Amino acid sequence: MVGLLIQWFVQVIHSLYFNKLRLISESARSEGGRLWVPRAREDKRLSTDIPDKERWYFLEEKYPKYGNLVPSDIATREIFQVCLDGYGIDGKMQVYLDLTHKSTAELNSRLKGTLDIYKNFMREDPHKVPMRVFPGMHYTMGGLWVDINQKTSLDGIYAAGECDFSIHGANRLGANSLVSCVYGGIVSGISAFNYVKGLEKTLDISEPIFEIKRSQEEEFNNSLSKQTGVENAQLLHQEMGRYMTENVTVIRGNKQLQDTDNKLQELQERFNQIDLNESNFWASQSLPHARSLRNMLELARVITLCALARNESRGAHYKPEFPERDDENWLKTTIATYTLNGPEVSYQETDTSLVTPKPRKYN
Ligand SMILES: Cc1cc2nc3c(=O)[nH]c(=O)nc-3n(C[C@H](O)[C@H](O)[C@H](O)COP(=O)(O)OP(=O)(O)OC[C@H]3O[C@@H](n4cnc5c(N)ncnc54)[C@H](O)[C@@H]3O)c2cc1C
Structure with missing residues (x-):
């Protein structure tokens, strides 16, 4: 096991489909999606039967300046809290993400693919019925320690992508995985090439170190x-x-x-x-x-x-x-x-x- 690991902050996204473990793009919120739960705990009515004044738009109430546009970690935490307090739909860890107030033309021009996928999996039309979403695992910000050349704490081993710690601090910004994959990938590839090129000699493959490790692992498997x-x-x-x-x-x-x-x-x-x-x-x-x-x-x-x-x-x-x-x-x-x-x-x-x-x- 590589020696050094950096603390794994864990990012949880707020909008997976309930029971399907598929993600609704964050853009549903940025295009005007509103998160809400029934104001009364254990309200068994269908979402479309609950009048507006009996809906709790919790992000809009708690964060009047940003409303549903607060960052993902804040939205996730609020959903968690609302559900822990017993307001989750059907008493479960789920809330509504509502786009039904938007026109069909607008939704089709901005979110067609996303909403079509939801409809296919959930058999509910998000143009007419609020979507049900819940928080789920999204990203680990920490990972293997690497230096500026993406080298881990072991000579000759490089890491890039979600498995390295170097880019995102305690909170990755939306869509930024690309940075660690693309940037880390380019740098680690070049670094690994230069490392091999700079070696005076490569390891003799017959060295016992490989055989020792192989037999240890085989012993463990057995x-x-x-x-x-x-x-x-x-x-x-x-x-x-x-x-x-x-x-x-x-x-x-x-x-x-x-x-x-x-x-x-x-x-x-x-x-x-x-x-x-x-x-x-x-x-x-x-x-x-x-x-x-x-x-x-x-x-x-x-x-x-x-x-x-x-x-x-x-x-x-x-x-x-x-x-x-x-x-x-x-x-x-x-x-x-x-x-x-x-x-x-x-x-x-x-x-x-x-x-x-x-x-x-x-x-
Ligand atoms: C639901 C969801 C939505 C996301 N949406 C976005 C988004 O909109 N924008 C964005 O930028 N990022 C997004 N991300 C994050 C992004 O997708 C990932 O961070 C990125 O794909 C990680 O790429 P990677 O190549 O580093 O790792 P991975 O894609 O995880 O690749 C690692 C590979 O290693 C293989 N592997 C594991 N163990 C072994 C082993 N022992 N031996 C051999 N192979 C092994 C795995 O099978 C896998 O193929 C999302 C993540 C999730 C979960």
Whole structure:
């Protein structure tokens, strides 16, 4: 495992279709989409039967200046809160994204493709009926530490794209993944080429280092595939996902973060009791899945422990006990280093010499 990882701030988008895990483009909001829930909890009426005065346009009320145009992380957090307070449609984690007040001509000229896809998957016409959306995973801002040439902390290994930490700070701006993919891709390609060209000699492929690593991994595969026990890897994966989604995404309380880390350590213990219950590993995904799960548990601890340590709110990291950004103490990058005893956390100063940070304010 590469040694250095940077804190994984996690971005959650507000607008996936309910139950379909597909994204409604942010442009639906920028084209005038209004987010709302019924004013009365557990209102069972159809959206179209609820009159305007009985609808709670929560972003418009809470942020009169920006309304539905607040940035994605604020919209997501408000949806989360509204749903946690019991106002979600049908008591679930979902709200309406309403474009029915726009003319068909306008919607067709600006959002036709997006709305057609919604209609095909949901069998509801967003021209006539408000769409139902909910927050879901969107992006991880952190990743492998890289230097200016996209080199990781291991010589000869380069990283680019969503897997490196370098571009987005605590909150990626909309549509900016392209920067990390395109820029990082170009730089890492050239850097890797120059690295190889500059080597006095390449590694002799017969060096034992490869064989040692291969036999270690084969040994691990063998023992995992023969292991017997009472645990199911898919269920452990689900349990990890539930804890991480509930406690380490949009709202991050210290108690919940500590509980999550305790749970993750418990899951790591239980991993040793996994029974893959498989006779034909050639045609099955169970072994690669279990191997990935082991790494996911390690990374989940990185995300959780870094969030626990950071007692402030910044970008996509929102901690209710510490709702303000605290540049004096926390304008720094978190680094997690892999050790056999779990992630070790340290910090690196952030260079703000070119742009002085200012607080984000939307009210
Ligand atoms: C729903 C959604 C909507 C988005 N919308 C936008 C948008 O509008 N604008 C925008 O800029 N960004 C958007 N993003 C983010 C953007 O799509 C991603 O950040 C970007 O595609 C990441 O590209 P990548 O090449 O770095 O990584 P990926 O596309 O994740 O590629 C990584 C590849 O590595 C492979 N892989 C993983 N593990 C292994 C392994 N062990 N061995 C071999 N291969 C492996 C994976 O299968 C995958 O093909 C969106 C993301 C989501 C989830």
